[in-house]
Amino acid sequence: MAIIGIDLGTTNSLVSVLRGAEPETLANEMGEHLTPSAVAVAQDGALLVGRPAWDRLIQSPASGRAFFKRDMGTQAVYPFGGKRWTPTECSAMVLNEMKRIAQLHLGRETTRAVVTVPAYFRESQRAATAEAATLAGLSVERIINEPTAAALAYGYREPDKETRLLVFDLGGGTFDVTVLEVFSGVIEVRASGGESRLGGEDYTDALLDRLLAQCNLRPDHPGRAQMRPLVESLKRRLSAREQTAITLEGHELLVSRKDLAAAGAELTGRLRPIVMRCLRDAGLEPEKLDEILLVGGASRMHVITEFIAGELKRPGSMKLDPDRVVALGAAVQAALCGESAAVKDLVLTDVCAHTLGISVAKQFSPGQIVPGYYEPLIERNTTVPVSRAKLFSAFSPQQDSILIEIYQGEARMAKENHLLGKLRVTGLKRAPGEEDPGSVEIRFSYDMSGLLEVDATVEHTRKTFHMMIEERPGALTKKQIEAIRQRMAPLKVSPRDRVHNRARLERAARMYAALKGEERQELTMLLDRFEEALGSQDESAWDATGRQLDIFLSLHALEEGEWQPPAEGKAPGA
Numbered sequence: 001m002a003i004i005g006i007d008l009g010t011t012n013s014l015v016s017v018l019r020g021a022e023p024e025t026l027a028n029e030m031g032e033h034l035t036p037s038a039v040a041v042a043q044d045g046a047l048l049v050g051r052p053a054w055d056r057l058i059q060s061p062a063s064g065r066a067f068f069k070r071d072m073g074t075q076a077v078y079p080f081g082g083k084r085w086t087p088t089e090c091s092a093m094v095l096n097e098m099k100r101i102a103q104l105h106l107g108r109e110t111t112r113a114v115v116t117v118p119a120y121f122r123e124s125q126r127a128a129t130a131e132a133a134t135l136a137g138l139s140v141e142r143i144i145n146e147p148t149a150a151a152l153a154y155g156y157r158e159p160d161k162e163t164r165l166l167v168f169d170l171g172g173g174t175f176d177v178t179v180l181e182v183f184s185g186v187i188e189v190r191a192s193g194g195e196s197r198l199g200g201e202d203y204t205d206a207l208l209d210r211l212l213a214q215c216n217l218r219p220d221h222p223g224r225a226q227m228r229p230l231v232e233s234l235k236r237r238l239s240a241r242e243q244t245a246i247t248l249e250g251h252e253l254l255v256s257r258k259d260l261a262a263a264g265a266e267l268t269g270r271l272r273p274i275v276m277r278c279l280r281d282a283g284l285e286p287e288k289l290d291e292i293l294l295v296g297g298a299s300r301m302h303v304i305t306e307f308i309a310g311e312l313k314r315p316g317s318m319k320l321d322p323d324r325v326v327a328l329g330a331a332v333q334a335a336l337c338g339e340s341a342a343v344k345d346l347v348l349t350d351v352c353a354h355t356l357g358i359s360v361a362k363q364f365s366p367g368q369i370v371p372g373y374y375e376p377l378i379e380r381n382t383t384v385p386v387s388r389a390k391l392f393s394a395f396s397p398q399q400d401s402i403l404i405e406i407y408q409g410e411a412r413m414a415k416e417n418h419l420l421g422k423l424r425v426t427g428l429k430r431a432p433g434e435e436d437p438g439s440v441e442i443r444f445s446y447d448m449s450g451l452l453e454v455d456a457t458v459e460h461t462r463k464t465f466h467m468m469i470e471e472r473p474g475a476l477t478k479k480q481i482e483a484i485r486q487r488m489a490p491l492k493v494s495p496r497d498r499v500h501n502r503a504r505l506e507r508a509a510r511m512y513a514a515l516k517g518e519e520r521q522e523l524t525m526l527l528d529r530f531e532e533a534l535g536s537q538d539e540s541a542w543d544a545t546g547r548q549l550d551i552f553l554s555l556h557a558l559e560e561g562e563w564q565p566p567a568e569g570k571a572p573g574a
Contacts, residue, residue, distance in 0.1 A: 002102075002110055003114060003141055003337055004102045004334060005113070005114045005333060005334045006115045006330060007326045008037070008091060008098075008116065009172060010067055010171055010174060011036065011037060011066075011173065011297070013036075013094050014033055014324060014327035016327040016334075018334065023153065023331035025327050027101075029104070035097060035098070035101070036054035037068070037094050038050065038053040038066040038094075039066075039085075039093045040052075040053035040054075040057050040065075040080070042056060049096075050094070054066065059226075063080055064078075065078040069087070069173055069174070070173050070196065070197055072087050072128040072132075073122060073124035073126075073127065089132075089135065092131075092133070096136040098113075099136060112334075113139070114140070114331075115140055115143055115144075116144055116145070116330050117143055118194055119193070120174070120194030121353075122418050123469070124418065126143050129143060141338075142337055145176070145189075147180075147192065148180075148189055149332075149333060150320075151167055151187050152329035152348060153320055153328040153332060154182070154293055155346070156329075156346060158182070162181075162182065162183040163181070163182050163291055164180075164288060165181070165289070165293055166178070166278075168275070168316060170298040171296035172200045174197070175194050175195050175198040175271065177275050177278045179191045179192075179282040179284060186347045188383075189350045189383075190281075192278065192353045193274045195274060198267060198270055200298025204231055204232050205228075207259070207263040208224070209263070210259065211231065211248060211253060212248070214251075217248075217249060227249075235260060239301055242257055260301070260303055268303060268304075271307060272311060286313055287313060289314070291317055292308060292314060292315070292317060293316070293319075293320070294317060294318050296322055296323075297323050299318075300318075351380075351383055351384060352382050352386065352446055353380060354408045355378065355380045356377055356378040356407070356444055357375050357407055358374075358377065358406055358442060359375075364532035368532075372414050374407060374412055375392075376516075377443075378444050379517060379520075380410065380516060381516075385445070385447045386445070386446055387443060387444070392442060393437050393438070393440075394437040397429070397437050400426060402425050403422055404423040404456060405419060406419070406452075408420055411512070412509050412524075423467045425465045427461055438458060438460060439459045440458050441456070441459065442455070453468050453469075454466065501546065505527075505530075508527055515556065522552065526545070529548070533545040
């Protein structure tokens with residue numbers, strides 16, 4: 001049975017397959033390879049998916065929903081058609097449509113698929129995507145990052161070419177950037193970054209807001225839904241010409257590329273820090289890149305091609321169709337999962353896109369214990385599979401248990417990251433007369449299949465506590481999980497409010513999210529000293545440790561405008 005590839009996009013979705021030796025996308029009955037990611041209910045109650053749903057939404061915005069990919073992994077619900085729908089259910093309908101289109105071409109039932117997601121999707125968003133596939137009757141063989149899929153399509157065509165490649169993926173609703181190396185049939189991901197709420201649709205909305213203001217119309221004008229497709233079409237025309245005209249509510253406007261650039265200035269400003277941090281994590285300067293691969297329909301915008309040429313000192317490449325390259329790569333990954341002879345010489349490595357760690361408490365002075373700090377175990381952009389361990393201690397010899405809270409994210413305080421799970425460890429209490437508190441070695445092991453294995457071993461008893469956190473709960477059988485554990489086993493080799501102060505802390509928190517490795521550790525040490533001094537009420541200590549922190553911050557430039565997506569469950573601006 002053929003394994004299909006699906007690019008589940010914010011604006012459009014595609015389905016693909018490797019036939020013969022070539023990956024190809026499959027068209028629907030209307031001859032369209034791009035199917036709108038939209039669902040709606042018709043006047044007669046029929047459920048619409050794809051192009052008919054999109055057309056229905058333009059006439060009746062309350063009849064359905066589009067752009068639900070942005071809400072994957074959240075508690076969002078959409079009331080339409082007399083029911084309440086979740087983002088997962090809406091995505092399932094689109095995935096089912098992709099399966100139907102594939103079966104039209106293949107002439108037989110297909111239930112196995114590779115599905116792409118943004119590289120910066122959190123575990124909850126990936127799990128929701130897998131759940132949507134299950135609802136659509138699909139067994140997910142692999143969830144693959146969109147930029148990695150694009151690089152697969154690129155590397156499949158030129159497997160022997162040695163190149164350092166930056167994939168710039170700006171889709172309708174998400175932005176990803178990935179740095180890779182391609183050599184001798186090996187595609188090695190070096191670093192990934194992104195933002196799950198930034199894309200071409202935001203530029204459309206920003207330009208529409210600007211044009212409404214020029215016409216002295218309110219942003220929530222009743223005709224906005226009907227105007228939006230006109231502005232989207234205008235935005236696309238500006239990719240090919242310097243200026244073009246549009247008529248809105250009787251107002252004739254001449255719109256230029258400069259108008260689009262001005263409308264989207266804040267959005268474009270959010271791109272640079274993400275790109276530069278990804279390059280920094282990969283240890284590369286822009287001039288060391290051999291090629292920049294443009295992915296996603298929004299990457300065609302002149303404001304984007306101009307941004308890339310200015311920041312990265314070379315134009316982006318569109319040698320593969322930006323709209324279809326991710327789906328083509330998904331077909332290659334599907335062939336890899338099916339062990340097709342056409343891809344037998346292709347090797348893919350990936351990275352952990354987010355830092356994984358635990359919540360810890362810190363003792364700044366006797367009796368002053370402050371909980372809730374984040375301690376990384378596996379840094380972002382570490383090549384997987386990987387296993388890392390650290391030793392942690394209780395505060396008292398009489399403390400018998402600890403609760404290990406496992407998080408994913410880049411913030412210094414644990415609660416600002418995303419909670420993945422909890423593990424209770426007992427038996428730390430020491431024998432009477434022993435002064436040293438009990439300690440526990442905590443080990444994280446992470447695999448490309450999305451399995452995070454947590455082992456906690458009490459030092460003086462060697463008793464081990466264990467848990468597994470699946471990226472796609474229930475997607476792996478016990479046999480598959482055990483096979484992954486065996487594969488990772490060789491990795492587990494154990495060796496063992498004053499304003500200016502607040503400003504320092506806030507800037508240091510931003511810097512902490514930007515750094516990693518030794519630099520992050522050095523900043524942690526300086527912050528610990530500074531916060532201990534703050535707790536001492538000794539102003540001279542504040543001054544001395546604060547100056548040390550200031551020196552560190554001045555030596556490490558922070559990209560202005562860097563923006564972190566809100567924590568799960570928080571609305572932007574909350």
